[in-house]
Amino acid sequence: MSESLQKTALHEWHSANGGRMVDFAGWSMPVQYSSIIDEHHFCRQSVGLFDVSHMARLQFADCKASLEALEKLTSRRVDSMKPGQIRYSLMTNDQGGVLDDVLVYRLPDANQDCFTMMVVNASNRQKIVEWLRKRLGPDIVFEDRTESTAIIAVQGPKANQIVSNHCEINPDSLKYYWGTTTKVCGCEAIVTRTGYTGEDGCELIVDNEDAAAIWKTLHADAVAAGGGACGLASRDTLRLEAGMPLYGHELSDELNAAQAGLNFAINLKDRIFPGSETIAAAKEQNTLPVRIGIQLEDKRAARQDCPILIDGNAVGVITSGTFAPTVQRSISMGLIDPRFSQPGTSVTIDIRGKHHAGSVVELPFYQRET
């Protein structure tokens, strides 16, 4: 592995515990420790621990001013958020393409003051930092805290219980997509009820020097509860089952935000943000390919770039797919001509030159019982 890759505060633990380290957006990250399927089930059935410290964290000094400035750049309202609230939003370019999908946080700090934070995809960190510097202007100051902090995602039906044993609050007391500043294992931490797996749980943002001790404590509890550490490969199978898009697959600079099937995250009412007119027009015309779910009849996995055919004609393309451990089916997401996007539509997927029968299905593929 190249020495030039960035390492998270947990890198040593991953290496010592069987982590297969790969280059992910310039970071050395564990893709898996043992079996992807086992790690997937840790999270669905008990609790999975994920190091997602490669995700970039930007922290803004002036809460009110920064949210008012970000409001002009996000597909969703962020200036109306209450202290503690978090919103999933898209950042779009002037053409309506998706620069990134982000979380914007308005969090109370220890002094009953508020601060603004944004978490962006590792692969888009530089692009978003440059975009914000250019579009927010010099008055809105933010700090890139990616390299001084870690994010530990604790996900699964037992996640919040395990965290609550070491935390001043029980994450269950937070509403979904809310967060706070508290202590975990005696260390300052941001605890948010967020995640990317389709399970309940929380994410902890902690200082690098505290990360390994917190991880080890939670890991011991997770193992005792029938869970354990999970790599990025199971994170991908989990988010796919949950029907969540991944930047670089279902979202990109070239795809209009209206194509993403994320209407809940696009608020065009009385709002102007980069590309908003183009997005409104795309939504109105509904001629661009749209994101859909596809289920295959056999066990072959449709992978990114496999053509979607109807009567031998290409009507779309697969953006990601796998054989899904919980639903026990070959599932994929793709972009398809909207005339064929109705659930139940029969399609054929060209997988390495061979045709496999499937159908368009509703997203998500998996929904936890609540």
Next chain:
Amino acid sequence: MKPEDLLFASTHEWAHVADGVATIGISAQAVEALTDLVYMELPDSGASVTAGEPFGEVESVKATSDLYSPVDGEIIEVNTSLPDSLDVLGTDPYGAGWILKVKLSNEDALQKLLDHDAYQKQNSEGQ
């Protein structure tokens, strides 16, 4: 079969040759590296295979990988029960996990294969 008695392709397939017939499979290291196998697509008996060319595909949760023939010849038997019992590849890759039997048409191609020591050396060098 013991791995010490087998020949290996650099692409992690093994071959055991006896009486002009090669039994072919994939190595324990390949199974270990792939993990989470879910599907295998195999050719039919009677088809011909060429050394270094794909003859089938194996699907894991993470990726699809080609299976490359280590030999030249005609397929005379296929382990058709294997796709429904892929666990066998993990428990007995050099026995019950065999994939094809091939009647060799050109034994010269065997010269390019590695013996067990050379194959182990290749893997330890991280190729």
